[in-house]
Amino acid sequence: MTSSTENSTQELGDVRVRYLVTRAALRAAKAVTEPGLEPQQRLATLMECHGTLHAARGPGIPLSFGEFRHALGGNLAALLPDGVDPLDLEGMLVVDRDGQVTEDAFDLDLEQQMLLHTLRKLDTTAGVVSDRELQSEIDQETAFTLLYKQGDQAVYEAGRSDLIRSPSGAVDDLCELRLPPLVADFYREIPYNSQFEGWWFPCPVCRWPMRIVLRKNSGALVGAVRCWHAPHADMGASYLFRPTMNTSAPELLTEPSPARPSGREAVLYPDLGDIPLAVPVAGHKAVSRGIWRYTTVPGLPELSLYDRLVDRGLKVKLWPGLDAYDLLVEAGPKRAKKVPFKVDVKDYTSAATLAKLIHAQDGDRGGAEWLVVPDYRARQVPLLSGVCEKYSMRVAAASEFGEMVCEKAGVSWT
Incomplete structure (x- = not known):
């Protein structure tokens, strides 16, 4: 008969394997898709990720470097060793048709990290996990801890509300938020993959910088802008623009969006308002992705x-x-x-x-x-x-x- 301790250990092991596989694939995909990296930097990151994958799969289940590179464009669950339940990794793509890391891959990475972090805190035997990204608090938990340490309910409510309502903005405006200094440090430069020629667009639902990609459409270059949170994009936070040949601000065009729901669901459904205007990258910041995804959203x-x-x-x-x-x-x-x-x-x-x-x-x-x-x-x-x-x-x-x-x-x- 299998004991509860053995089941717990197996569960922790499976969670760790899923996390390490997802993390290796995500980091490798970012290295492949991120512009500006030198070839040796890409190769070094890919080799490190390949090593992480081998550590997760175990010595008896090898995967060649070429197979690993090829698998980055396919089903994420295929990278798992036999016997580990893929759960939501089944059918998951790390890189989409635009050659960009998918929103869902980012989400799964953070969610598995949070689960593994919780399991490690609850199980003292889990300290053998040494991946350096698991040795520190994730941004979201750290920000909560810093707000909590103020020991004041009103300060906590004000700070957390500001992180939700103002996840991005002009630096001068962000300085007016009711946040302790260390929490304010989680506002960082606008992510590179949310920029185009020095401009970015806030999502009309969550106000965080939207993702920007360029596509070829019938020989013409077209810009596509959508919220990193897929449900917000599905609500209508998804746009097109024609890339400009100068430094002027691009203007967005709406894509077809679903009809607003009726009945009880209409009460909480967000009002997208006007089409977002381009905002200069200079002088603006946004909270880190972890805080946006698990505090703002x-x-x-x-x-x-x-x-x-x-x-x-x-x-x-x-x-x-x-x-x-x-x-x-x-x-x-x-x-x-x-x-x-x-x-x-x-x-x-x-x-x-x-x-x-x-x-x-x-x-x-x-x-x-x-x-x-x-x-x-x-x-x-x-x-x-x-x-x-x-x-x-x-x-x-x-x-x-x-x-x-x-x-x-x-x-x-x-």
Whole structure:
């Protein structure tokens, strides 16, 4: 009979293998696609990544350097050794048709890193993992820790809200944000793959620099701009432009976007507003990708849900107890005792990785009783419900949850 300790060790081993394979493929893909690298730099990085892959696969499962290079353009799961469940790596591409590293590959890398980091903290025997990127806190956790150490609920709320609402901007404006100095240091230069001839475009949904690529279309060069977060791009944060022959600012043209949803989903659906204007790279910065992806992106539905419920007369607290969980909603008929709803909001590309993280943490250690996902992750609810049920947690998409608590309060969500 296999013991729980053996199962835990096997699980940690599989998570580590998936992480190292994804990390090796992602770093190698970035080395291949990033402009400006000298050939020897590309080769050195590829060889280092090939070595990382061999360490993950083990000595009995070799993969030649040529096979590794070829595999970067195919299914990521093919790089895993036999016996390791690929989960969401199956069918995942690291490099897309534009020769750019895919958004989902970045997401999976960060999500697996967070899961492995959590497992290592919970399991003292996991200290054998020596990959240097796992020896330090990821940016997102470090920023939270720095805000938490202030020991002031109002300071925490103000700082975290600023990271969500202002993930990029002019340096002079960013200096006015309510952030401790060390947290402000996470604002960095505009990413090179979000620049074109000294210009960049903020996503109309999240305000972070959008990705820019150039494509050949019927012999003509066309610029394509889209948010790095695929759901935002799918909502309409996706544009085209004609590259200019001088230093003037390029102008975006909209691509066809889906119709705005009706019913309860319309309440939280973002308003994209006007077409984004080009912003000069000089004098502007943006938060690091980790903070944007796991503070700004999930923070948007947190704040949106907070705002809409407060507008409807419900009592809601943001990140109570210095982020024990995300929202405390109190709902019930007038003059009746209110029922508290303790909510954690998560936005993971990989539902399987999030499920494993919930399991590793035995639910939510902060005391959340509800797990809420953005409406565009609604398909994850059945899988997550099966996991969360073991820990007396319930799962809902954001609009479903908003409608439910409004009904209990006797007010209309729509």
